[in-house]
Amino acid sequence: MTILSLTNVQKNFGETQIIRGVSLDIVEGEKHAIIGPNGAGKSTLFHLISGRYQLTSGNIRFKQDQIENLPPYEIARMGLARSFQVTNIFPRMNVFENVRCALLWSKGYRYSFWHLLGRQRELNDKAMDVLEQIGLKDKALLPSGELGYAQQRALELGIAIASGAELIMLDEPVAGMSHSEAESSVQLIRNITEGKTLVMVEHDMNIVFDVADRISVLVYGEIIATDKPENIRANPKVQEAYLGEVPSA
């Protein structure tokens, strides 16, 4: 069953066409990677899906609903969560508060000013569970801005998955990490996306071929192939776009 469906999505910045008619179906439960050379528009595509940018034309359907051009918070409430390429946390709040805030809407608190957070046992327990999952339980009370880079990336993931969204979109989750950090990060991503749909942009081909069930290749704002990893590796068009880098990876 298709959970996310893009139909002829286009995005122009002024005269420049960045996304030139992307159509893509994400199947419920799959791990889908989007790869492509720098400047292909991968992050832009993420921003279009998650509501940060407005579409120039086209449609995006999430489950039953049209979501193109909705504000990000409405899309997030429907169960589509995302992380960012550049770490995007709440730096002056502590690690626990970061995760708890990410839980609030899905737990039904909305804009309440009559619930005292200290007394919401289920919410607080859930926030601690998420911290445990991302391995930051012992840093719970540290201001998140003081975390190390890999830990901030883990928190970034934690904020994205806390709400229990069905579709999780990760934008280069292991960029800038050392090899060992990246390895444990991949393990973490596997754990937290279990039973969920994952769409991920990633440059590290080892990780992509390791994690993904299907891969889409985005080149100059167009998807030139969507297929299983082994077929992508063998695809001559992809080889051309990557100048032979992919098959050797």
Add this chain to the structure above:
Amino acid sequence: MAMLKKSAIWIAFAVALLGMPQIFDTILAISILNQMAIAIVFALSYNMLLGQGGMLSFGHAVYFGLGGFLSVHALILIEFETMVFSILWIPLIGGLFGLLAGLFIGSFSTRKAGTVFAMISLGIGELIAASSLIFSSFFGGEAGISGDRTFGPTFFGVDFTQNIDIYYVATFWVFLATLFMYLFTQTPAGRMANAVRDNPERAEFIGYSARKVRFISFCASGLFAGIAGGLFALNYEFITEENLNAATSGRVLLMAYIGGLGYFIGPIIGAVILTLMNSLLSNYSELWMLYLGIMFLLTVMFLPRGFAGLIMMHQVAWVRGTLTLLIKPYIITGVPAILFTLTAILLIEMSHTEDEIFHFLGMALNTSSSVTWVVALALFGCTFFATRKSLGQLNEAWETANAISKDEQT
């Protein structure tokens, strides 16, 4: 345990509020205490915007002033028996009007934070201040409007003729307002205000409209500023355009900033310091505004987290029990620093005075003699260098007191 500790703090706060007029019982002291009470609520309400919500407002006096104006009108209505209720409830009327103004103005001004918000707040502030001089039936023109708080029904025999009666009314509202403003920070809306302050973009991706989060804080802030305005109306029984103009807006910004925006208690400290300076220092020097300005500059440059931040900096040393290591270094730096401050004040005051003989700390100084000036300047230079030189040992002591010991590392 944490619960118990928190309750203890609130009980201590109530006791301190109630105990103040027992210790400081002169007429002047009571009048200063009343001003402090008003300033505390006002500064805390401002911090809901800037410290908690990241909204820099240059027009917060609007909500204070509008609350105050409506409160004086309520006093007038009581006086002419159009309405009959205890003046104890006047601050609530001020608060509701502040809330109403917040609902209306916030509906468009909270769309964006940052410069846009700051500019709109400035514009609205000027607009309301200018209108208050034009619409004189409500605002009373330049003279403002006045009422009389003694006409309402008495409250268990209290007729509110004395300032001390108002102090207890204010205490009630200060405690209630402070408690509710604190509790607000512990709610989903209050916590999301921090999140939106830190990173409005990410807040939207976890399901919250940054604009709506700001709007809620803005309205709450208007409510409490209005309550402060109501207290002002009760205390002074009159209100003018000055109480909603840019100068008042600037003052509340100074209070919150000097006290420390990042801490709930910060604006309380700032309100106390500024009220004291305003009412005491102004008796001693015409230049007190200059000193206030210098203090603000120094705070911004050297204590970006305000006086509350300065206190909180000592938490680590306090927990480790190394605070005593700092006493001697503080004295070594403190003595020349105080002398430096005094000579600086002396020089400023001597430049300002027109008297030939200037009295300073019991000394009679001849301002027309060059000897006085040379000595003062020499002292200024010496104490400056002595202070600077002493900073090294203070730094070292600070490092030692806050250093992580070997057993803590393992």
